[in-house]
Amino acid sequence: MPGGASSTDGSGNSGRTDGSSSSRRTDGSGSNGRTDGGGSSIEPEIASQPECWLRAAGMAAEVAEILPARGERVAVTGCGTSWFIAQAYAAAREAAGHGQTDAFAASEFPAGRRYDRILALSRSGTTTEILDLLAQVGRAVPTVAITADAHTPVAAAAGAVVVLDFADERSVVQTRFATSELALLRAHLGQDLAPVAGAARRVLAAPLAAQLIEARQFTFLGTGWTCGLASEAALKLRETAGLWTEAYPAMEYRHGPIAVTGPGSVVWLFGPTPDGLAREIAAVGGLAWLSEEDPMAELVRVHRLAAAAAHTRGLDPDRPRNLSRSVILDNARPG
Ligand code: F1P
Secondary structure (H helix, E strand, O other): OOOOEEEOOOOOOOOOOOOOOOOOOOOOOOOOOOOOOOOOOHHHHHHOHHHHHHHHHOOHHHHOOOOOOOOOOEEEEEOOHHHHHHHHHHHHHHHOOOOOEEEEEHHHOOOOOOOOEEEEEOOOOOOHHHHHHHHHHOOOOOEEEEEOOOOOHHHHHOOEEEEOHHHOOOOOOOOHHHHHHHHHHHHHOOOOOHHHHHHHHHHHHOOOOHHHHHOOEEEEEEOOOHHHHHHHHHHHHHHHHOOEEEEEEHHHOOOOHHHHOOOOEEEEEOOOOOOOHHHHHHHOOOEEEOOOOOHHHHHHHHHHHHHHHHHHOOOOOOOOOOOOOOOOOOOOOOO
16 A cells, blocks of 8 residues: 555565675665666655655554554664664654653664564665564564565565655665654654644755855764754765764763864754853864754755765765665674
């Protein structure tokens, strides 16, 4: 069902594209077999986020039955961008009083912990660590996956699936899929996404500040649910433009990370600014970037910067160095 939800016991591995026999990144194509037809895809994907968010949020009632219920003990898992979105949702859910929510990289999921539901995030639906985890769990615990592609192994591996195919991307790096699944999850927590989409439209319409385009190093800081967004922002600039980026909980910044701030550094705050921190950043020569916009809209500014910085550096933002749409491993278990 496009853009919908279903419970599945489906048929397995169609869509898995394993490529060469021993490489750790094995889908080879860099775009899961898609043909881009020239020109960057990432800019229109970035620009479509407000509409995608509203559409995803509009699905919240339809899929409420298979998403975590209030009071459940929940684990959320993913890899790369999906892990950082898992972190953001986990903190937001717990802060909203919906119940204990832990986030794990799929490869580090603690065996033996009891949860009422496991939520797996995977745009591609083919990531090995996610599929291995779901296979280990089986039907012992209710599992639900959010994916962009219903015709991938994750749909069979999870007990239920939410498909956001309208937010899928041609770009290797995730922008609108990741934020759309977070929009759905925020809506499921009872948040109104309309003002958030409005904030993203303002961010999209504003010029990118020259100080951001010219910066040599970025440190992203967050608190609560924006810690995950800060990590995702840092990953986006690394993946897309090869930039030096770091991310921490805001109060951790003074405990070491401040050492790398200097002229040409931007310290980008996604959550509330701890008292005195902006002054300390300025004192060591960095630029503190603060925003009144919703942090998810602020992530859109990072997306725009990532694409612009890639072009400035002569890189193709749709095909980042050393990356592919999905990491599919031949030997899933280390050691
Ligand atoms: C996500 C992911 C991306 C990363 C890279 C490999 O996988 O880890 O975040 O940019 O391209 O894949 P998934 O969400 O499809 O499981």
